[in-house]
Amino acid sequence: MKTFLLLGSGELGKEFTISAKRYGHKVIAADRYANAPAMQVADHAEVTNMLDGDALQAVVEKYEIDFIIPEIEAIRTEKLIEFEKNGITVVPSAKAVNFTMDRKAIRDLAAKELGLKTAKYRYAKDETALLNAVKEVGIPCVIKPLMSSSGKGQSTVRDISKVSEAWQYAQEGSRGDKVEVIVEAFVNFNSEITLLTVTQTDGPTLFCPPIGHIQEGGDYQESWQPAHISEENIYEAQEMAKKVTHELEGAGLWGVEFFIADDGVYFSELSPRPHDTGMVTLAGTQALNEFELHLRAILGLPIPEIELIRSAANSVILATEHSSSPPSFMGLENICIDQKSDFRLFGKPDCRPNRRMGIVFTYDELNVPTIDLREKATSLAEKIRLDFD
Numbered sequence: 001m002k003t004f005l006l007l008g009s010g011e012l013g014k015e016f017t018i019s020a021k022r023y024g025h026k027v028i029a030a031d032r033y034a035n036a037p038a039m040q041v042a043d044h045a046e047v048t049n050m051l052d053g054d055a056l057q058a059v060v061e062k063y064e065i066d067f068i069i070p071e072i073e074a075i076r077t078e079k080l081i082e083f084e085k086n087g088i089t090v091v092p093s094a095k096a097v098n099f100t101m102d103r104k105a106i107r108d109l110a111a112k113e114l115g116l117k118t119a120k121y122r123y124a125k126d127e128t129a130l131l132n133a134v135k136e137v138g139i140p141c142v143i144k145p146l147m148s149s150s151g152k153g154q155s156t157v158r159d160i161s162k163v164s165e166a167w168q169y170a171q172e173g174s175r176g177d178k179v180e181v182i183v184e185a186f187v188n189f190n191s192e193i194t195l196l197t198v199t200q201t202d203g204p205t206l207f208c209p210p211i212g213h214i215q216e217g218g219d220y221q222e223s224w225q226p227a228h229i230s231e232e233n234i235y236e237a238q239e240m241a242k243k244v245t246h247e248l249e250g251a252g253l254w255g256v257e258f259f260i261a262d263d264g265v266y267f268s269e270l271s272p273r274p275h276d277t278g279m280v281t282l283a284g285t286q287a288l289n290e291f292e293l294h295l296r297a298i299l300g301l302p303i304p305e306i307e308l309i310r311s312a313a314n315s316v317i318l319a320t321e322h323s324s325s326p327p328s329f330m331g332l333e334n335i336c337i338d339q340k341s342d343f344r345l346f347g348k349p350d351c352r353p354n355r356r357m358g359i360v361f362t363y364d365e366l367n368v369p370t371i372d373l374r375e376k377a378t379s380l381a382e383k384i385r386l387d388f389d
Contacts, residue, residue: 001024001025001026002025002026002066002067002299003025003026003027003028003063003064003065003066003067004017004020004025004026004027004028004065004066004067004068004069005028005030005059005060005063005065005067005068005069006027006028006029006030006038006042006069006071007030007050007056007068007069007070007071007072007075008030008031008050008070008071008072008074008075009029009030009031009036009037009038009039009042009045009071010031010036010037010038010071010072010346010348011037011276011279011344011346011348011356012071012273012274012275012276012279012291013029013036013037013038013069013071014037014038014040014041014346014347015274015279015282015289015291016038016069016071016274016291016294016295017029017038017041017042018041018291019289019291019292019294019295020295021041023295023299026043027041027042027043027044028042028043028044028045028046028059028063028065029042029044029045029046030045030046030047030048030050030059031046031047031048031050031072032047032048032049032050032074033047033349034047034349035349036348036349037346037347037348038071040347044063046059046062050072050074050075050076051074051075051076052076053076053078053079056075056076056079057079060083060088065083065088066088066089067088067089067090067091067298068080068083068088068089068090068091069091069273069298070090070091070097070101070272070273071273072175073101073147073175074147074175075097075101077094077097077098077101078098080094080097080098081094081095081098089298090250091250091251091252091272091273091294091298092199092245092248092249092250092251092252092254092272093248093249093250093272095248095249095250096245096248096249096250096272097272099248100248100270100271100272101147102146102147102178103144103145103146103147103182103269104123104146104180104182106269106270107121107182109244109247109248110244110267110270111267113247114243114244114247116240116243116244116267117240117264117265117266117267118266118267118268119184119185119186119187119259119266119268120137120138120184120185121137121182121183121184121185122136122137122182122183123146123180123181123182123183124180124181124183125179125180126179127163127164127167130143130163130166130167130181130183131160131163133183134157134160134163134183135160137183137184137185138185139157139158139159139160140156140157140158140186141156141157141183141184141185141186142154142155142156142157142183142184142186143155143156143157143163143166143167143170143181143182143183143184144170144181144182144184145170145171145173145174145175145178145181146174146178146180146181146182147174147175147178152173152174152175153169153170153171153172153173153174154170154173155169155170156186167181187259187261187266188261188262189259189260189261189266190260190261190262191212191227191229191259191260192212192213192214192215192257192258192259192260192268193210193211193212193213193227193229193237193257193258193260194210194211194213194223194255194256194257194258194275194277194278195207195208195210195211195237195238195241195255195256195257195258196208196211196253196254196255196256196274196275196278196281196290196293197238197241197242197245197253197254197255197256198252198253198254198293198294198297198303198306199245199246199250199251199252199254199297200251200297200300200303201251201297201300202300203302203303205241205242205245205246206303206305206306207238207241207306208225208278208281208286208290208293208306209225209226209227209285209286209306209308210225210226210227210229210234210237211223211224211225211226211227211275211277211278211280212224212225212226212227212228212370213277219354219356220276220277220316221315221316222313222314222315222316222374222377222378223276223277223278223279223280223313223314224280224311224312224313224314224370224373224374225280225281225285225308225311225312225313225370226285226308226311226370227370228370229260233260233264233265236264236265237256237258237265240256240258240265240267241254241256244256244267244270245270248272250272251297251298251300252272252273252294252297252298253273253274253290253293253294253297254270254271254272254273255270255271255273255274255275255276255277255278256269256270256271257269257270257271257275273294274290274291274294275290276356278290279314279344279359279361280312280313280314280361281312282314282344282359282361283310283312283314283342283361283362283363284309284310284312284363285308285309285310285311285312285363286306286307286308286309287304287306287307287309288303288306293306308366309366310363310364310365310366311363311364311365311366311368311370311373312361312362312363312364312373313361313362313363313370313373313374313376313377314359314360314361314362314377315359315360315361315374315377315378315380315381316356316358316359316381317329317343317345317356317357317358317359317360317381317384317386318353318354318355318356318357319351319352319353319354319355319356319357319386320353320386321351321352321353321388322351322352322353323350323351323388324350325349325350325388326347326348326349326350326351327351327357327386327387327388328386328387328389329345329357329358329384329385329386329387330384330385330386330387331383331384331385332384334380334383334384335360335380335383335384338362338380340362340363340364341360341361341362341363341376341377341380342360342361343358343359343360343361343384344358344359344361345357345358346358351386351388357386358384359381360377360380360381360384361377362376362377362380
């Protein structure tokens with residue numbers, strides 16, 4: 001039996017924990033707040049400040065940890081290098097986590113060192129520098145904190161007069177102690193995809209069929225698998241994903257995001273862990289969902305070729321207001337009466353507007369158009385009402 005320490009215990013960590021428990025392992029779920037989703041199914045829970053190196057050290061010393069699984073960006077990543085040197089496996093590697101938790105590090109690696117095609121970009125450490133960066137990159141552009149998640153602090157600027165507002169929003173949404181932001185030129189893309197990429201200790205790099213998704217404010221609203229893009233674009237994305245994951249090292253599942261445009265594929269971002277858009281794999285699109293693939297790669301268990309079994313789509317259930325307690329979900333019977341639909345509620349202990357509280361997914365045979373499944377999933381999700389009384 002191995003012991004996993006989750007750093008960040010949201011819905012992705014919850015599904016990973018369920019997979020690890022089914023394989024007979026022990027999970028310690030850590031987060032900054034109590035009763036986080038993964039804590040509800042883990043063996044032990046730790047409420048701690050993961051940006052505090054001493055606090056992280058105390059948790060690691062309390063248990064005999066075999067693997068550290070970072071799920072969020074707000075982590076004192078320098079400590080992970082120390083833990084790795086002391087014999088604990090950081091998934092997929094301490095190097096990977098240090099690079100991918102910081103948009104500056106991963107973007108420079110991709111664009112400057114590996115030569116991957118990306119949007120034009122600049123950095124800014126203050127509001128004046130941001131204004132100059134926007135003028136260089138051009139409008140429209142996207143402004144993001146170097147460290148954030150779920151679209152927090154991200155905005156699209158279409159008017160130069162909105163730069164100051166975007167700077168303030170980026171600071172409010174930033175995680176950690178970084179104030180610097182990245183400014184990206186707007187890519188005129190046709191679609192966005194996530195390419196779930198599995199790296200193995202002994203075995204080839206594998207790819208899941210591409211997942212399409214739609215984002216608003218940097219946070220995904222729906223995803224579907226497969227995303228229908230050309231074989232040429234799939235190959236181009238796979239080569240980019242293989243190149244960057246090889247450079248970052250380690251075994252596990254990665255969520256690599258791309259823009260698909262008329263002039264080819266653009267590298268966007270990378271997460272060294274299961275991806276939120278990849279929750280569509282919970283609908284049985286593959287023999288192994290993204291969390292099971294992640295676990296097998298970590299443990300060094302063989303993974304067969306990943307084959308698409310059926311098509312699926314999911315749509316998010318969003319909170320509409322602030323609440324210090326979890327809501328009741330009304331209208332779930334609308335999903336239950338459909339034989340090819342299901343839902344997952346994340347179990348988050350509180351709410352704020354636009355916070356993801358669950359997903360609704362639909363599935364069918366491969367010959368059923370994904371647009372039909374998307375429309376159905378969205379329609380069902382809209383029938384769910386959150387009761388805060």
